[in-house]
Amino acid sequence: MELMTRRQALRAFVVLSAAFVCTPAMSRETLQALMSDLMDAEPAVADWLILTAPEEADNPSAVKVRVQVVPPKELGIFCEEVLLVLEKNPRPAACRFTFSSMTEPDFTTNLRFAEGQEVMALARMSDGSVVTAKAPVKLTVGGCGL
Amino acid sequence: MTSKPRVWISNREPQVGDVVTVRAMVSHAMETGFRKSPAGEIIPRNIINRFECSFDGQTIFAGDLDTAVSRNPFIEFKFKVPGAGQLQMAWSDDEGQRIDAALEIATS
Incomplete structure (x- = not known):
């Protein structure tokens, strides 16, 4: 019951904030749904979606991940949103950023890794196509950089 | 558990059309809702779920965050300066708390 009221409160907040901004905020349930949405689009691997993450990270609770989307000019498309996914995390969809x-x-953020895994980026372009890139991250035990 | 956000910009007095880098960080526990207190009760989830950045009121960059984002979330992004104005940033968490930051940008 308590969960319901929390969800309702969240939804009310989402609706409220959507009234003021051009890219409406989503509830986190929608963020997970967006992930399946983008995965269903059978994303192609594109070398112009550059995902940079350390090969070996010594602090799993803050791993710096950078995403750059630089499509070739002749394609005439731009990036609308990027979703970062950690498939082995309890909640795989990590974050989603929208651009104007x-x-x-081009953004950088810190992510938590439940275990060593590949981080995946999914980018939706202005023509509706979805591209993806992956980068493996190993977690070092002990975390002394050894 | 919040404090004043820390915002860094690569150039406070850029030329019009320059691309500047912004780093924004805010103190927040980003409690996932997976952890248990010593008494065995689940600590309720409270994370920053939304980050918004606008320039003179127009949203230019926004993010939806989930539990996989680290505590004290750090976000770095780049934007093209359209002219002098104010860069406004806002973080909001599950409890409805909102943290604001603003940065004046002058063009040279």
Whole structure:
């Protein structure tokens, strides 16, 4: 019962904030749904979606991940949103960022890794296509950089 | 458990059209809701679920965060400066708490 009220409160908040911004906030349940959505689009691997993560990370609770989307100019498309996925985490969809004409599709953030795994980026482009990239991250035990 | 956000910008007085880098970090426990207290009760989830950045009121960059984002979430992004104005950033968490930061940008 308590869960219901929490969800309702969250939904009310989402609706409220959606009224003020151009890219409406999503509830986290939708974030997980967006992941399956993008996966269903059978994303192609593109070398212009650059995902940078350390090969070996010594702190699993803060692993720096960078995403750059630089499609070739002749394609004439730009990036609308990027979703980062950690498939072995309890909640795989980690974060989603949306861009505007003023923002370069280039961001860095810190993620938590439940275990060593591949981090996956899914990018939805302006023509509706979805591209993906993966980078493996190993977690070092002890974490002294050895 | 929050404090003043820390925001860094690569150039406070850029030319119009320059691309500047912004690093934004805020103190927040980002409690996942998976952990248990010593008494065995689940600590309720409370994470920052939304980050928004706008320039003079127009949203230019936004993010939806989930539990896989580290505590004290750090976000770095780049944008093209359209002119002098104010860069506004807002973080909001599950409990409805909102943290704001603003940065004046002058063009040279």
